[in-house]
Amino acid sequence: MSKPLNIVRLDANQADFGRHLDALLAWEGVSDKAVNDRVEEIIAAVRERGDAAVVEYTARFDSLDVARMDDLILDRARLELALERITPAQREALEVAAERVRSYHEKQCQESWRYTEPSGTVLGQQITPLDRAGLYVPGGKASYPSSVLMNAIPAKVAGVPEVVMMVPTPRGEINELVLAAACLAGVDRVFTVGGAQAVAALAYGTESVPRVDKIVGPGNIYVATAKRAVFGQVGIDMIAGPSEILVVCDGQTDPDWIAMDLFSQAEHDEDAQSILLSPDAAFLDAVEASLNRLIGELERADMVRVSLENRGALIKVDSLEQACEVSNRIAPEHLELSVADPEALLPSIRHAGAIFMGRFTPEALGDYCAGPNHVLPTSGTARFSSPLGVYDFQKRSSIIFCSPQGASDLARTASVLARGESLTAHARSAEYRIKN
Known part of the structure; x- marks a missing residue:
């Protein structure tokens, strides 16, 4: 029998939790x-x-x-x-x-769109x-x-x-x-x-x-x-870091399922990250036992062990609400809400690349065939980035057409602002279009 996993255990209420979490999440992907x-x-x-x-x-x-x-x-x-x-x-x-x-x-x-103002000026956006x-x-x-x-x-x-x-x-x-x-x-x-x-x-x-x-x-x-x-x-598209999964569980999902969900990211590479949040300490113990019992069945057991011991964690929270707060701080690439009512938690989730709802929605389905894109922001960049999509292969061009009256109306405003910035040519270019 292989030696037990030495996976980090944390409590979200311990005084130095923030420092430990930051150290766990730290990832430097800059080339030498x-x-x-x-x-x-x-x-x-x-x-x-x-x-x-x-x-x-x-x-x-x-x-x-x-x-x-x-x-x-x-x-x-x-x-x-x-x-x-x-x-x-x-x-x-x-x-x-x-x-x-x-x-x-x-x-x-x-789709491209446009609208016409009363003066006849047309504004819009062209998608190509x-x-x-x-x-x-x-x-x-x-x-x-x-x-x-x-x-x-x-x-x-x-x-x-x-x-x-x-x-x-x-x-x-x-x-x-x-x-x-x-x-x-x-x-x-x-x-x-x-x-x-x-x-x-x-x-x-x-x-x-x-x-x-x-x-x-x-x-x-x-x-x-x-x-x-x-x-x-x-x-x-992005400079991607190692793959990540964060599982939030109420303690009622089969611990073997959660263990395998954590393994599913750890088997990507040694730097992948798998984290579980739960308000049920006994459930965290049960998942740890499942991890130790099942790891020997994996083809990439050695890689999984390194990943879990270096960057994995089982974290005790007070409540599912606190779990959402910690999740937002992490801004994970993949977030599983393995709870009875995932819809109730969804409004509290602000940062995540993809959100997997309920006990029967493992992240692995998203990797292959669910439909949404599996190219997702990593290393906390879900705070400001989105999954790869159609919009990444399109450009948006602004459309501006001024009627004579519309140009005259806008030119008066533009003239004042341009002269305030000491850009005289801008101002005069606009003023030529003012109707006397």
Whole structure:
């Protein structure tokens, strides 16, 4: 039998709770100088030498015998072949998930609008999709077809004409599920390129890789550093930290269920975070017992242990109301309200990437097929950020049309304000439109 988990136990009413919680939540995702320098070197090389640099870095970092860019391009026929190669059960699951994700995101679509004032002035907003989006997908054994669906489908629903996917194939390892997902999601072009060189190629373009307007999708520290470096040249979705789950439970859910929900995040990587809040101390004990009993059944037990012991916690609160206060302070990526009446708590939740309501709604369903996007703000950024969605692939342009009378009316106001800012040309530009 493995040794018991050494998971942190806290009480929200202890005097130093805030300090302990802050230490638990602390996450520094900034790259070190060596990583930054390496990424800057790669970006500069891709900007200068285009395809040649991409091929060179891909051959070196992915241990591939490639000599030209054509060796790194997968056509539509290859994606369709992947769809045929996967098992019928896998295809059905991908198709169900894709349809649910598409259906949910179609409800996010916004339309252009305008209104006319009595003077004849027309004001409004025009909604247009990005011209081209880039999707980064981790490759090799750490492959996530669900991420392809979650990133590509909203772009297509938004009306983006071209979605370009970058997926590395280290040592030639190709994940057929990822390619099948790309086929179903409507990805237009696929390059088997990864790392900072993939991000640089998408941001600046090469002879073969088209320049995109926005780059989305998860990646390792080199990918994240490169996305940060090219931001401004292109848009990015976010710089994501480790995956997180916060479970609020009234003590009435099966402790084995809650234990597995906590495991579901801890198995992502050693830095993932799993926290349980409950007003029932005996229930916290029961969940801890379940964690210790079930961990040996997991394929990634060693990783889960490191995650739970380094960043996990079981926290006693006085009430579910206090649990909501602590939750808002944490601003979790995933929040499970595993209680009898989750609707009663919902108005108290101000900060969360996704909220899973009730005992029968584990976060794992959201990762794959519930419908809402699983690309969510991490590391407390749910205080000011939202899930990835259709709106991330659209732009809003203001529409302003002035009738002669409307221009005259507005010009009088603009003139006064412009002269107050000593911007005489602004004022005179407006004053030319004033009717005598």
